[in-house]
Amino acid sequence: MEASQRKRNIVLGILFFLPVAFLLMLYPAKHNYEPLNIVNENVSDIESFQTIDSEGVILKDHITILGFFGNSPLKNSIAASNLKELVYDKFKGFKKFQVIIVVPEGTEEEVTKLQKEISSYEELKYWHYVFGTEGEIKMLYHSLKFNSQLDDDLSTENVFIIDKDLSQRGRIDGREEKEIEANKPPYSVYSYNTIEVAQIKNMMNDDIRILFTEYRQKRKGKFEDSSTRRANDLKQTNE
Secondary structure: OHHHHHHHHHHHHHHHHHHHHHHHHHHHHHHOOOOOEEEEOOOOOOOOOEOOOOOOOOOOOOEEEEEEEOOOHHHHHHHHHHHHHHHHHHHOOOOOEEEEEEEEOOOHHHHHHHHHHHOOOOOOOOEEEEEEOHHHHHHHHHOOOOOOOOOOOOEEEEEEEEOOOOOEEEEOOOOOHHHHHOOOOOOOEOOEEOOOHHHHHHHHHHHHHHHHHHHHHHHOOOOOOOHHHHHHHHHHHHO
């Protein structure tokens, strides 16, 4: 009987201290929190682009995942599925979150087919397609910071994170801890490849969470402004 009581007390003790230990582990992480780098400012907004239902869609005041699917949107069905299942489904409940896919005018029929393909059982309320001319699409893309040009069909496998102030977010130094320890040369992350599942699940999702944490801290008045550091980072990146 005493042994049984002793085991019970041990179990209760573990159940009590586990949450406390978890909180203690999180505590230093809050103090080590680093906001997601601004890698580019003044991204063009999309007021001049059209939507199928004529609904007004803009980037300003939203946290946006911005993609370009080009003249043949159905060819990007794998990218769309990855983006939907690995990113959209995780963050669709967050306030002001949206996915914007840019496509040329005249692709409405393919877009409708693609939308049905990736949304077989739910309405993608925060997923929008916007249609523009070739010139408008190229102008929008060139307002971004990127590692590679759009393909000839105005598409790319990469997507971009745009914050509420029309700034592009990413990583000035994209190296993981192992790469830093191995003295790998630094590289910047301006976009995220939708075909590379590991990059989406690990790097991109982490970066989106960090951005939401920043805005949550701003609402609570706990965010420490680091605009000076960011300006220096941008200067170094552009040198």
